[in-house]
Amino acid sequence: MSGDGNVVRAAALDTASLSDALDRYGIIGQCYRIASRHPSFGMAGRAFTMICGPAATPPGTVGDYIDDVPEGHVVVIDNGGREDATIWGDILTEIAHRRGLAGTVIDGISRDVSLCRELGYPVFSRGHWMRTGKDRVQVERLDCIVTIGGARVAPGDILRGDADGVLVIPQNHEDAVLDAAEEIAGAEKKIRDAVRDGMRLDEARKQLGYHKLQSRS
Template sequence: MTATPPNPTTLEKLRNVSVATLATALYKRGLRHQVIQDVRPVKAKGRNMVGPAFTLRYMPAREDRNQLVEFRNPEHPQRHAIETCPPGHVLVMDSRRNADAASAGDILITRLMVRGGAGIVTDGGFRDAMNIGELDMPAYHSRPSSPTNLTINEAIDINVPIGCGDAPVFPGDIVVGDDDSVIIIPAHLADEVADEATEMTAYEDFAMEQVRAGETIIGLYPATREENLVKFTAWRAQNDR
C-alpha cells in the first residue's frame, strides 16, 4: 500500500522547530523513544533535515555471502536503496548500532544527494566522513568508520520497519534532524505535532528573550503565571508570531 504523501505545510513547519521541542510534544502523547540514540551530524548544516523515512536494514554478515563481489550485483540492497529512495525522502539505516564497519561512503551518499534525497541517517558509521560532511545534504551517524560494511553487516531488506538507534522507524514516518540529533515522528501524528511544536517554539523564543532580560524562570517556564501569558500575547502580536 502506498503511503499518503506528507502535507508540505507540515514539512515546512518542522523545518523551524528543534528536535528537543518535538521530543516534548511526542512525550505528551506517551512516546518516549523516538529520538535516535548515539547519532549526530557528520557536520552541522544550520538547518533542519525533514522528510519521510525510506529504510534499509542490515543484519549480521555471514562470511560466505559477503565478499566484495557482492557489490557487482545491481540488485544489491545497499546500492538498490540508494537508487530507489524517492526524492525528498530520508534514507534511514538500521546498522545494528555498530560502527565497526561503514554503512555507506561518500560516492553512494553523493549519488543519493544528486537524486534529490533529503538526508541520510545510520546508527552505525560512514566512511569518507570528511567528504560527506562537505556535501550539501544532511548526514547523521555514530562516528567515522573505514572498513566496508561487508566486514560485519549484510544489507538485507529495503523499506521495511526497522530500529535505528533504538527508535522504531516505519516507512513514511517523518524524520527530523537538527544540529543536535534526529527524531522520528509517526506519520499519523505529524500534522498535529508540527502544529503544537510551532506553538511551543514561539513561547520558548519569548521565554528565552525574557530570561536574557533578567526574568526568573519561575512562573515563566513553564508558564504558570497569568501575567506571563499576557506578556506572551503582546509579544506575539509585536513579533508577528
C-alpha cells in the first residue's frame, strides 16, 4: 500500500461510496464494464497510463514499460475496449507483483488469470481470453490521458477497485470526493446500526438524510 495519504483514504472506502461521491460532484469516474478477474481483488493507487493500438509492421512492444512503473502505482491501459487479443499476461503479472505495483486496469482483456489469482495481484479488465496480443497490439504512448470504460484517467489520478468494479478519482477533485465518500459511508453505517437497534428503515433514512447523500453539489 502506498504511503500517499489520499490513496490510503481511498483504499479504506468501497467503490459504492466513492461512486456516490462522484455523482454528488457530477464527475463521470465509474469505469463501465471494467471488472475484477476475481471477486477478492481490491486495489488503490495512482495511475501510470498508456494508450495501445493495432500493431505496426514491424510490430512494437506490449510490455517493455513495466520496469519503469513506480511502486504502488496502477498500470492503466487504454486498448480501446479491444476484446479479440490480450494486452496483459503472466509475465507482466509476475513482474508487477514482484515490484509491488498496486494493480492493473485494462479497457480491453487480459489472460493467464490463474496466476494473478494465485499471486493475489489485482487485474481489472473487460474480460479474459487466451489469444495473444503479440504482433496484434502495441503500446503507442505512455504518461498520457486515457479513457477507461468511458471515464477519463490522467496520469497520477487515483484508481480504486473492488468486487463492484473500478473507478477513477481525478486529482483536482480528490479531497472533495474523499470527504464526501467518508460522509456517505459514515451515514450509511449509522443507518444500518439504527435498523439493527430496531428503528424502521424509512425513519433511519429520514433522520440521517439518506436521500440527499448523493445530491449534486
